[in-house]
Amino acid sequence: MITGFLFRALDKKAIWVALALLAVALLVPLSNALLPVSHPLHVPTHIMALVGKYLCYAMLALALDLVWGYCGILSLGHGAFFALGGYAMGMYLMRQIGTRGVYGNPILPDFMVFLNWKELPWFWYGFDMFWFAMLMVLFVPGLLAFVFGWFAFRSRVNGVYLSIITQALTYALLLAFFRNEMGFGGNNGLTDFKDILGFSVQAQATRGALFAATAIGLALAFVICSGIVNSRYGKVLVSVRDAESRTRFIGYRVEHIKLFAFVVSAMIAGVAGALYVPQVGIINPGEFAPANSIEVVIWTAVGGRGTLVGPIIGAIAVNFGKSYFTAAFPEFWLFALGALFVATTLFLPKGIVGLVSSGFARLRTNREADRVEETLQPGTEAAE
Numbered sequence: 001m002i003t004g005f006l007f008r009a010l011d012k013k014a015i016w017v018a019l020a021l022l023a024v025a026l027l028v029p030l031s032n033a034l035l036p037v038s039h040p041l042h043v044p045t046h047i048m049a050l051v052g053k054y055l056c057y058a059m060l061a062l063a064l065d066l067v068w069g070y071c072g073i074l075s076l077g078h079g080a081f082f083a084l085g086g087y088a089m090g091m092y093l094m095r096q097i098g099t100r101g102v103y104g105n106p107i108l109p110d111f112m113v114f115l116n117w118k119e120l121p122w123f124w125y126g127f128d129m130f131w132f133a134m135l136m137v138l139f140v141p142g143l144l145a146f147v148f149g150w151f152a153f154r155s156r157v158n159g160v161y162l163s164i165i166t167q168a169l170t171y172a173l174l175l176a177f178f179r180n181e182m183g184f185g186g187n188n189g190l191t192d193f194k195d196i197l198g199f200s201v202q203a204q205a206t207r208g209a210l211f212a213a214t215a216i217g218l219a220l221a222f223v224i225c226s227g228i229v230n231s232r233y234g235k236v237l238v239s240v241r242d243a244e245s246r247t248r249f250i251g252y253r254v255e256h257i258k259l260f261a262f263v264v265s266a267m268i269a270g271v272a273g274a275l276y277v278p279q280v281g282i283i284n285p286g287e288f289a290p291a292n293s294i295e296v297v298i299w300t301a302v303g304g305r306g307t308l309v310g311p312i313i314g315a316i317a318v319n320f321g322k323s324y325f326t327a328a329f330p331e332f333w334l335f336a337l338g339a340l341f342v343a344t345t346l347f348l349p350k351g352i353v354g355l356v357s358s359g360f361a362r363l364r365t366n367r368e369a370d371r372v373e374e375t376l377q378p379g380t381e382a383a384e
Helices: 002-009 012-034 045-068 078-095 110-114 130-154 159-178 204-229 232-242 244-249 254-280 290-303 309-328 330-347 351-375
Strands: none
Touching: 012 045, 012 204, 012 309, 045 078, 045 204, 045 254, 045 290, 045 309, 078 130, 078 159, 078 254, 078 290, 130 159, 130 254, 159 290, 204 232, 204 254, 232 244, 232 254, 244 254, 290 309, 290 330, 290 351, 309 330, 309 351
C-alpha cells in the first residue's frame, strides 16, 4: 500500500520539484560555508536565513492549497496551525536554555520567573526532549484540525461560513495566547533561543542545517501532497470540490474525505511553523493574526491554486516583493498587496502557473496547426 502510494506520488512534476529542492538544500549551505565572501556565488548567511523563511511560507501555502485548491475549503485560519507548530518548537528551544537565562533558573523559562510562576505547568512537561516536541508539532495542529473539522464538516458548514469560522478560530487563539496566564510568554512570546539538539542556533553551520532541513521538508510535503492528489482519493477530493452534493448522493462520506485532507494540511502547516521558529528566532501571538492567514490565501491565488507548484512560487515571489517594498515603500505595501490580489482575481484566475501553462498550450496548438498546414501545402507528398 505504501509502495503504491509512493509510486503514484512520483510523477514527473513531483520528481523534478523534489530534485530541485534537494539541490537547493545541498548547494546553498555549501555555498555559504565553503566559498569565500568575495566569491560571486557565495550566499550570505542573512540571505540564506531569509530564503529559508520563504521556504517555510511556501510549505504553509502548499498546505492551504491541498484543502482549498483540491477540496474547495477556503480556510482563513491556517496561520493558527502554523503558529501552533511554531510554539511547540519554541517550547523545546526554551527548555534548552536552562541556567543560561537572565534569571538562571534551570527549569522555568525567564518569563515564568518574571511572572512569579512557582512550578512548570503540566503542558510544558516533555518539551525538554526533541522527539516529544516534534511529536507535538504534528499532534497539536492535527488534533485541533480534527476536532474543528469533525464538527464543522458533519454540520455541513461550507463556503463563506466555514471561512468565517476558521478566521474566528485563529482570532480566538490570538486573544488566548496574548494572556500571561496561558503560560506561553504573553505578548512577548518565546525568544532568546540558545541551542537546538546541542548546537548553537546562531552558528553558521546550524543555520545551514536548518535551511537544508526546510528545503527537504518542503520536498517531502510536495511529494506527500502529490501522492494524495494523484491517488483515487485525490480524484474524489476534486469531485467534492466541483460537485459536493453529487459526490454525497453517489455514496461517498464527504465529511470524512474533507476531514482527512484538513488534518494532513494542518500537520504540514505545523511542520512549517516548527522550521520557521529557529530561523527567525522568535514566536509570538502575532503569528495567529487573521491577516497572516489571509496573506497565505493571496500567495496561493497568485501562484495558482490547484497546481501544487503554484503556491510555492506564489509564496516565494510575494514575500520577495514584500521584503523589497516594505524597505523601499513601507507605507504602500498593504495597498500593493490588495491590488495584487484584486488583479489576480480579475486577470489571472489561475495564477502564475495557470498563465504559463496556458501560454505553453497555445504554443503547442500553434505548432501543431503549422505542421498540419505544411502537410497540406500544394506540391507536398501528403497533398499529392
